Amino acid sequence: MIPFDFDYYKPDTLLEAIDLFQDLSEQGKMPMYYGGGTEIISMARANSIYTGAVIDIKGIPECCEFGFSGSNLVIGSAITLTKIVESGLFPMLGITIGRIADHTIQGKITLGGNLAGTVIYRESVLPLLISESQVVIAGNYGTRQAPISELFDGRMRREPGELIVKLIIDSTYTNLPFFHRKTTKIDKIDYPLVTVVAMKKDDRILAGFSGLCDHPFRSIEMEDSLNEKGLTREVRIKNAMSHIPAPVQEDIHGSGNYRRFVLNNILMDVLKM
Amino acid sequence: MMQLCGTDTIELEVNGEKRKVTVRAADTLLHTLREKLGLTGAKPGCENGDCGACTVLLDGWPIKSCLMLAAEAVGHSITTIEGLKNAPMQKAFFENWGFQCGFCTSGFIMTCHALATIHPGADDDTMADWLQSNICRCTSYEEIQNAVKQVLGKGDSSGVQGVVSMKEK
The missing domain is CATH 3.30.465.10 (Uridine Diphospho-n-acetylenolpyruvylglucosamine Reductase; domain 3)
Incomplete structure (x- = not known):
């Protein structure tokens, strides 16, 4: 049960939603746009967030x-x-x-x-x-x-x-060859240890990563290294991993070293695309 | 524009019936079904979207009612376990011993009923995927899987009487 009250609005137009957000903000209601609401409800129930009004966008x-x-x-x-x-x-x-x-x-x-x-x-x-x-x-x-x-x-x-x-x-x-792999610590349904999504366009591999750092990202530098065809796969991957744009996460899902190990293996498969 | 400020009365369509109910805008559908409409088949487990005990159908699709506001359900068709009325999946759970303590059962049945309705030709991977939505603390997973397979027409139903698969229906 959500331990505080808020108002619920479901506008029919974009203009209504935008105006409503402004009006409610001016009233100090700290409004939130509401899509599926799963995060808002679960965090509100735990008293981790507060809002005085939600604006459901599913009618727009x-x-x-x-x-x-x-x-x-x-x-x-x-x-x-x-x-x-x-x-x-x-x-x-x-x-x-x-x-x-x-x-x-x-x-x-x-x-x-x-x-x-x-x-x-x-x-x-x-x-x-x-x-x-x-x-x-x-x-x-x-x-x-x-x-x-x-x-x-x-x-x-x-x-x-x-x-x-x-x-x-x-x-x-929407119909180019692609690769997807999500690895998790134990369960199939969990936050990712490492998720890699890649696509091949004009013989170039494009890739995005989640779980590796504290935010999902696409790195052109990593892609350049992966696509350097004159080098062995091992070297391309080593070079790509030297361009990871932020510290690799260390948490309960896995250590930084383990994440790098998993990423290395996934990239080997990416290069077989 | 629909709006609900403080406490207000809304109309929900539950199990084919129009029901007027007074709710807080912040009330979840689970709370409303159980505490305002007396439909206690959907269970409060984790109330965090993890366990699946509160699963109901919204326009035929399974959702966790703990993660939906009652206000959001206006204009949609809600089906709870009370609305299934001896569906093939209920019989299959009974005949395959797909439950122990029973707390998770209604949520499991709603998910499995939706699977059999939406994907009557579901393969084993699809079935395993859908069954990830619910958790059984008593670990009746094998029996639950057998029940689903029976309804999908993939199980060994020898010795099982009176079960009509969704495909035959």
């Missing part, structure tokens, strides 16, 4: 868009992981998010929620980073569109009151 048409439009795949931020998995429209994304939590939670977690949440792994961002997706964001200025690589630096950077509306993916990325 733009946040519920899903499908191919021209040469792009458009996925609204309120689309659930289950819907993406079951659609089969973007297999690399489907397989990646199909390993986040379990089936019953995937039916509630939304793509926008996973990207914007506080849990550090955010595995859904990996296919979006390597497919060079665009993000549409709304604020009191209207909407803007930017490459996800500009907005995501470990977490989605937004100004207060800004809302992730949808992701736009060039459809050519």
Whole structure:
């Protein structure tokens, strides 16, 4: 049971949502946009967060868009992981998010929620980073569109009151050869020890990583090393691992050395793509 | 725009019936089903989305009712274990001894019922994947798996009487 009260709003338009966020902020309600709500509910129940109002975005048409439009795949931020998995429209994304939590939670977690949440792994961002997706964001200025690589630096950077509306993916990325491996400490359903998602485009390997550092990332330097074809696989991997952009995590899931060992083995398989 | 401030009355469709219920905006669906509507089949286990004891169906898909606000369920069709009314999966659990203490059973049945309805041709990997959603403290996993296989028409149902698989239905 959530130990404090909040108000619930379900706006019908983007404008309503943005205006509401501003009004509620001015009233001191500390509003939160609400997608699937799994993180908000579980953290509220534990009294780890407080809000005086939630703004459910599942009634906003733009946040519920899903499908191919021209040469792009458009996925609204309120689309659930289950819907993406079951659609089969973007297999690399489907397989990646199909390993986040379990089936019953995937039916509630939304793509926008996973990207914007506080849990550090955010595995859904990996296919979006390597497919060079665009993000549409709304604020009191209207909407803007930017490459996800500009907005995501470990977490989605937004100004207060800004809302992730949808992701736009060039459809050519949706059916390229890809690789996905999520390793966990014991259980199949767990946070990742190391997750690697990779894709081959124009004979170049593109790769994203979660679980390795305290944030998911794509590293062009690591990709350059992996794609240096004149060298042996072992050297390419050694060089790539020298470009890991942040300290490797040391926690209950595994030591830094063990994570490096696991990553080394996964990259061996990536190079066989 | 729908809004719910403080405590208010909403209408939920539960097991095919329209039910008016007064809730706090912060009330979870699990709390509302159990404490306001008297439907105690969905169990409060971890209340953190881990155990699956509170699983219900929302428009036919399994969700954990501890991680859903009652307000969010307005306009959707909710099915609890009380609404299954002797479905093939319930009979299969009974006939395969797919339970011990029974606390997790309704959640497991809701997940498995949804699997058999949504993916009647589910292979073993899909079944194993879906069964990860629920936890049984008494470890009845093998019997639960047998029950699901029976309904999916993949199990050895020799000696089992009166079970109609979803495929035959």
